Amino acid sequence: MNSDSCFRRKREPHVGPAAVTPINNKASSGGLPKTARGEATRKSILDAAERVIGSNGYSDASIGQITREAGVAQGTFYIYFKTKEQVFSELVLEMGRLVRHRIAEATANVPNRLDAEKAGLTAFLGFVQAHPDLYRIVQEALFVDPKAYRAYYESFANGYIDGLNTALRAGQISPGDPETRAWALMGVARALGEQLVVFNTKTPIQDLVETGFDLIANGLKP
């Protein structure tokens, strides 16, 4: 399942000057930014939405709070997003893309799956620490936008399943159903991240990684 399939944002046609300066183009409401400046503004709105919705919850957050937090005019919001629901859905999917990107970067040059598990878990917990509202936002998606919630986890699972299948073929891990394993391993990472930012454990990230990785490595090794 593609993480974007649940988010039906209308892609505006590329039409001359409007595409160069989308920030002034009211007609492109809900469209994708076409310039670096447009992308930066859209990103600042998503960052602000992360902080505002993370702190206040979806129902108490307003578009006005988000634009004030982002330091942009309220009208600017509507160049990029149609509704609060749309910015929330996009925020959930964007956070999923960011965390998957961070893990992919951390594991790109790690040929062995077990070493990659450790690097990936470390990268994930680092991301969680830098984005302490991730958990509240994704959990609230189960109620506000169940499709975005599913897409967030299923996109993760699909990448994980591919990685486990590759490692299995390379003899780097023991045989086992890759789908159920992927969910179980995501469950370990999710639980340790929640320890960090929801339950505020005193255990340092490095120790969480060591204990989690010990379980995973022994659990998977051939």
Place this chain on the structure above:
Amino acid sequence: MNSDSCFRRKREPHVGPAAVTPINNKASSGGLPKTARGEATRKSILDAAERVIGSNGYSDASIGQITREAGVAQGTFYIYFKTKEQVFSELVLEMGRLVRHRIAEATANVPNRLDAEKAGLTAFLGFVQAHPDLYRIVQEALFVDPKAYRAYYESFANGYIDGLNTALRAGQISPGDPETRAWALMGVARALGEQLVVFNTKTPIQDLVETGFDLIANGLKP
């Protein structure tokens, strides 16, 4: 942390006939039922709350819907609970008690920790299948009653940590931080349960257990 510490229900003094027939005692609003009949009524209200809040979500659920679903008069609700918030908090804690009780029963006569992990995981997934709204209810507690959310998971973790410490002393598992391990193992169970009732996997419970247990047993064995 005791699961009841977050739920400040005033315990009414035991006062003669009212305690024998609390169902007719308006003065005991919010008190604990003192009779089997009172306990059965309170339980039927909690069961109804599980279905109504699980289906509609907390904010859209009403006390009227809950009492209709329970087949009791609306006034009866107030004999046992003061508010919708209170019945929700008690529902979260009650579901935690029920699932811990189910796991404790399933593992009571299993002396080896690894075998107990398998029996406990099987019991947990069976409970989840019988209570498909468990996930929505507990996840919503993060927003409606964060103390109940914490109590739900911390009560679990505390029991798990005790079990791991006992197994470690008996040489049944390898050394490792019991707190982080407990959260990681709870993360595996939670993820497989979510696979079952939120992501509606086609994988049968027995196969989820086999794959999860293989990971856990190899991850923990001495």
